[in-house]
Amino acid sequence: MKERLRRVGPIAMAIMRCLLLISCLFCSLASSLAAAPDRLSSRFCLVPIRGGTPTEKDFNDAWRMVSKVIMLPGVPRPVIYAYNRGGVWTIDDNRALVPFGGEFPSNPILDQIAHDPESGRVIGVNSAVGIFAMDPGQSLFRKLYGLSDTPLRHPNSVEFIPRFKGFVISDHTGLYLLDRAGALSPLPIADHATLGAPSRVFDLPAFDALVVNAQNSSAVVRYDGEVIHVATLDRFDFARGVNVEADGSVSIHGNRKTYTVRLSRESRKPIVQGRSFVVGEAPLHLSHTRLSAPSIGKTIAIRRSGLVELGSSGPIPIVLPFDAAREPIRAVTEIPEYRAVFILTAASAYALQDDGSVTEIPGARDVGVSRLGPLLGLIPVRNETIFLGRNRLNLLLDKRISGEAACDGAG
Secondary structure (H helix, E strand, O other): OHHHHHHHHHHHHHHHHHHHHHHHHHHHHHHHHHHHHHHHHOOEEEEEOEOOOOOHHHOOOHHHHOOEEEOOOOOOOOEEEOOOOOOEEEEOOOOEEEEOOOOOOOOOOOEEEEEOOOOOOEEEEEOOOEEEEEOOOOOOOEEEEEHHHOOOOOOOEEEEEHHHOEEEEEEOOEEEEEEOOOOEEEOOOOOHHHHOOOOOEEEEHHHOEEEEEEOOOEEEEEEOOEEEEEEEOOOOOOEEEEEEOOOOOEEEEEOOOEEEEOOOOOOOOOOOOOOOOEEOEOOOOOEOOEEEEHHHOEEEEEEOOEEEEOOOOOOEEOOOOOOOOOOOEEEEEEEHHHOEEEEEEOOOEEEEOOOOOEEEOOOHHHHOOOOOOOEEEEEOOOOEEEEEOOOOEEEEEEHHHHOHHHHOOOO
16 A cells, blocks of 8 residues: 555656646736737837937936927928937937938027928028028928028028018028028018017018017017017017907017007908917927817816716716826827827826727836826827837837837837
8 A cells, every 4th residue: 555655646746746837837828818918909019219228428318318309390300409419310210319410400499490381391590500491302401591691690580471472580680581482582671770680570461560579578560661669578578479369459479478569550351360380399288187189089087096088978987907096197198190098107108099998008117108208299201209218219109000010029
């Protein structure tokens, strides 16, 4: 009997080891299958930008690589100014961070850019270098005029004025028109003393006029060469926008307050507001409370307990794949091109789609979410979004736009 037990013992131990191994394999498989649906069901992914890891020139902080990001209309190359490393950068077709190239852009303060929506031309001015142009299909700016080639001394702003079919450039010496043929000519000014050294201009088509930021915190209006002082703004204040009210008065929106003026001319009827075609920073809008998202047909609000969809029957909780009490929601934002709302937490990022489903973006938890705001802008044409992680630059991709292969190996 003892002999038989001695023989069975090793066999039993071997069987137990096999059963334990099978159990471990089963658990591992089950875990993989449980994790697979999120990855498979998500249309989105994060891919690292080549060269997007900070270096000693960035003091090893990724946020220092992106002090200012400008998206040029119709141009699939963002303009990226850095804090410490110097130079101007872009993301090329290989999704690599590389120098933008050329003489312009060069300075985040001196560079000013506007575009012609009809022709697609983009004009840039730099008060120390001159005037530059980029036409559709081009990837670099070319120099049109240097400061020694024109009467210009310090071109400090540019705006496209549809009525003029050209760009109005402000310079210390006056106002200039750059037409679609590329010819530069001064705009007639009857009283240079009143105009002084102009800066930004605003179109006022209802009066066939321009509102101009003039020196000494004053605003002037130019009619066919005649310049009239219309408002003295508070010291160091300046106009940031203008619009015509229903009663014909003009509101000049300063940096600090709004000034209301009445012009000597009558406005045209119906009143047409001027538009600005200045190209500047346009980060994705982050909402910390409530967001209307037409692309998915929902209005959502952030609660301590999570997210709710607002409707006529009252708030309806949105099912989340995480505990909002332990992983608080910082903000939500809509990217209409992706037909999705993105939920940003302290630890990761998620996508809410029109069917109400919420999935974690593969790789987001590993990459992390920058407290400075991770979504830095949608690159035109390519529809790829720059995503700033804890310490790496990435691109947020939609497989329906970029293709399934673009996400291979992501995360």
